[in-house]
Amino acid sequence: MIADAPPPLDPAALRDDFPILHARTPSGAPLVYLDNAATTQHPRQVIHAMVEVYERHYANVHRGIHWLSDQSTDLFEEARRKVCRFIHARDPEEIVFTRGTTESINLVARSWGDAFLAPGDEVLLTEAEHHSNIVPWQQLAARRGIVLRFLPLRDDGLLHLDALPSLLSQRTRLVALAATTNVLGTTQPLRTIIPAARAVGARVLIDAAQSVPHTVTDVQALDADFLAFSGHKMLGPSGVGVLYGKREILEEMPPFMGGGSMIRRVRLEAFEPADVPARFEAGTPPIVPAIGLGAAIDYLERVGLDAIAQHERLLLQRAHAVLGAIPGVRVLGPAPEHKGGIVSFVVERMHAHDVAHLLDRRGIAVRAGHHCAMPLHKRLGITASTRASFYLYNTLEEVEQLGRAVEEAQRLLRRK
Amino acid sequence: MAPDQDDIYQEHILDHFESPFHRGHCPQATHAYEDDNPLCGDFVHIDLAIDDQGRIREAWFDGDGCCISLASASMLMQRINGSTVAEAQNLTAEEMLALLGVRLTPNRQKCCLLPWRVMKMALFSPVTSSAAAPPPTNGSEHAGPAEHA
Structure with a gap:
């Protein structure tokens, strides 16, 4: 059993690659960065890869005849091949570069949804989704008269899978859900849900923003039709994201935005769209961010996704134990074995903003609020929570510091 | 160490x-x-319990929120309790932030200004259905907050 486990990674050694992690916060305390579900930090290798492009290779892609444009195009397309390999897609042409997960999901709602869904058709989501996997479907419902359904959560934060059969029918055209949820960190049972969706002929969209950075993703093994994620949650820059789509589905979809690059030919009265993926990449794409994402993939592959997942599991288990042992602290969601490296909690008689503010005074960066999941918080009967989220460079000592800082915050705000 | 002004938990x-100060409900509102x-x-x-002379006899608040929004509400009630409607109406956002007395980031300024915003609306929100009249103020030239809420 142990033989299967990858050698443990050494976060102390990795931290040397991340200049920002050596920052001192205004209070003088070293930075403890536990807001990785919001965005992650960048290793020098990614920063340097982007600087290198700006200093040596930069021009617009797919346009010029000149040598810089050729270099830029080669690097940009190499990044697409890296993404393809990283998520085990069949073909780089199934990889669409977008600005992020949000744009990827909106692209599917606008293009596929507008073209193929009719009034009365149903889209099934879950109660645990990020707003970016709710609002585009609400907008589609307003445009096309489709019906949204929601797979409910049980009180332990896991999905009510018993309700799945009654929510799926011939009318279900799409099932869209996060692989790992952004507040509770729940790892959803995709291997149960996707075949069930298939059985009624529905398409499946996976919001993989919180899973692709942390664990091996194989879109073919999953049999997902669409999969969306962002570069900035996986050591890459903001401004680039990915929509994976099965080629035959992308090919029947109309363009999303109109402009340059997405056309084959334009006459004054009409245009012919380009082939995929260019059809969905109107305008100048995020050239350097995409190349930076490629460098981030190189880095993650060198460390190893299995080692990263194992390390985060260790941090998560410790976080549950440390926070769970503090009186007045309630850890939200299921047990660690059903979760990625995210721990959200509430502190009795303390607002999440106060918790986060007091942690910040000790150099600890966490997220506080509803984390773009207001329906989930309503379901949990709370208005806000505090979230710590881990990545490869976090240490067990940082988890201990989190626990101590929460206790200190409690003492400060409960003086009576 | 951080300067005092930056420590909001003073x-x-x-x-x-x-x-x-005056957390709870006011039966005479x-x-x-x-x-x-x-x-x-x-x-x-x-x-708010406002009398015929346009004076706020009682100002009470209740609610749920962070330390800043609740402390702001308390300080605001103390400030306007006994003041005139016109004084409460003229209290600016800057004065409210100064009343709290710590430097806030833009995000947390919203916490501080929530009670202030609610107070401004309350001045124009009579509780008795018969009293649809504007608050008994002495011909204020200010547009009511309700009009640009």
């Missing part, structure tokens, strides 16, 4: 947070309003 704020900040879930309810 004694006077913690005092208001833990022992707030003539005006009341309630609103929330959906981003953080804070909500504040304000009751």
Whole structure:
């Protein structure tokens, strides 16, 4: 059993690659960065890869005849091949570069949804989704008269899978859900849900923003039709994201935005769209961010996704134990074995903003609020929570510091 | 160490947070309003008992929120309790932030200004259905907050 486990990674050694992690916060305390579900930090290798492009290779892609444009195009397309390999897609042409997960999901709602869904058709989501996997479907419902359904959560934060059969029918055209949820960190049972969706002929969209950075993703093994994620949650820059789509589905979809690059030919009265993926990449794409994402993939592959997942599991288990042992602290969601490296909690008689503010005074960066999941918080009967989220460079000592800082915050705000 | 101005959890704020002024409801309220900040879930309810001379006899608040929004509400109630409607109406956002007495980032300024915003609305929100009239103020030239809420 142990033989299967990858050698443990050494976060102390990795931290040397991340200049920002050596920052001192205004209070003088070293930075403890536990807001990785919001965005992650960048290793020098990614920063340097982007600087290198700006200093040596930069021009617009797919346009010029000149040598810089050729270099830029080669690097940009190499990044697409890296993404393809990283998520085990069949073909780089199934990889669409977008600005992020949000744009990827909106692209599917606008293009596929507008073209193929009719009034009365149903889209099934879950109660645990990020707003970016709710609002585009609400907008589609307003445009096309489709019906949204929601797979409910049980009180332990896991999905009510018993309700799945009654929510799926011939009318279900799409099932869209996060692989790992952004507040509770729940790892959803995709291997149960996707075949069930298939059985009624529905398409499946996976919001993989919180899973692709942390664990091996194989879109073919999953049999997902669409999969969306962002570069900035996986050591890459903001401004680039990915929509994976099965080629035959992308090919029947109309363009999303109109402009340059997405056309084959334009006459004054009409245009012919380009082939995929260019059809969905109107305008100048995020050239350097995409190349930076490629460098981030190189880095993650060198460390190893299995080692990263194992390390985060260790941090998560410790976080549950440390926070769970503090009186007045309630850890939200299921047990660690059903979760990625995210721990959200509430502190009795303390607002999440106060918790986060007091942690910040000790150099600890966490997220506080509803984390773009207001329906989930309503379901949990709370208005806000505090979230710590881990990545490869976090240490067990940082988890201990989190626990101590929460206790200190409690003492400060409960003086009576 | 951080300068004092940057420490928002100063004694006077913690005092208001833990022992707030006029937290609760006012049975004699003539005006009341309630609103929330959906981003953080804070909500504040304000009751005002305004007399015929346009004086706020009683100002009470209730609500749920962070230390800053609750301390701000407490300080605001203390400030306007006994003042005239015109004085309360003329209280600017800058004055409210100064009243709290710590430097806030733009995000947390919203916490501080929630009770202030609710108070402004309360001045124009009579609780009795018969009293649809504007508050008994002496011909203020200011547009009511209700008009640009």
